[in-house]
Amino acid sequence: MNVRAAPRPRTRRRGASARRRVLVLIGVAGLVIAAVAVVVPMLHRAVREVTLPLRHEDIIRQQAREKRLDPALVAGVIFAESKFRDQTSPTGAKGLMQIQPETAKFIARRSGGAAFEIADLGTPQINIQYGTYYLRYLLDRYGENVVLAVAAYNGGETNVDRWIAESGRRGKAFKINDIPFPETRAYVNRVLDAERDYRREYRSELGL
Numbered sequence: 754m755n756v757r758a759a760p761r762p763r764t765r766r767r768g769a770s771a772r773r774r775v776l777v778l779i780g781v782a783g784l785v786i787a788a789v790a791v792v793v794p795m796l797h798r799a800v801r802e803v804t805l806p807l808r809h810e811d812i813i814r815q816q817a818r819e820k821r822l823d824p825a826l827v828a829g830v831i832f833a834e835s836k837f838r839d840q841t842s843p844t845g846a847k848g849l850m851q852i853q854p855e856t857a858k859f860i861a862r863r864s865g866g867a868a869f870e871i872a873d874l875g876t877p878q879i880n881i882q883y884g885t886y887y888l889r890y891l892l893d894r895y896g897e898n899v900v901l902a903v904a905a906y907n908g909g910e911t912n913v914d915r916w917i918a919e920s921g922r923r924g925k926a927f928k929i930n931d932i933p934f935p936e937t938r939a940y941v942n943r944v945l946d947a948e949r950d951y952r953r954e955y956r957s958e959l960g961l
Contacts, residue, residue, distance in 0.1 A: 817885065822885055822892075823948070824951075830906065830944055850881060852880065860886050
């Protein structure tokens with residue numbers, strides 16, 4: 754009499770198949786997580802390069818250190834002026850920090866740049882050197898008041914001096930909302946917002 758072996762229960766086969774599917778799903782999920790971990794930072798960097806570009810950070814660090822300036826503030830001014838594009842404005846302001854030729858000549862006289870030529874403003878090193886020199890001069894002039902210094906960078910010292918006199922207040926009490934020119938008021942807000950963003954996004958690059 755032949756005795757046939759009892760067939761293996763189907764439940765065991767189903768259990769092994771289910772375990773394999775779970776393992777496959779875990780493996781796929783691991784690959785997806787790994788891909789996201791790589792792609793998301795790359796995407797963030799790509800978006801940041803478009804919306805908040807940074808160039809010449811070595812020059813910014815160097816000049817900020819020499820002029821006792823916040824590198825994030827310097828980056829914020831460059832962003833507001835040119836978004837890190839070398840260009841000449843319709844009014845003749847040149848380069849990354851959009852320096853007017855007359856302002857550049859003033860800086861050259863004060864800093865001993867006897868060999869300076871206006872064409873030099875197209876060189877990032879010279880442009881940032883002169884722009885940071887002027888920013889430091891304005892901060893010294895207005896008692897380290899960043900709002901007044903940045904307002905003067907955009908609207909001119911004569912206007913800022915008049916606003917302070919007309920407000921009847923000392924410079925340190927002068928606030929952004931006291932700036933009567935909408936363009937300059939918006940410019941100061943743009944610089945300070947950019948300064949905050951550069952401090953958050955580029956701490957290591959700016960040596961912060």
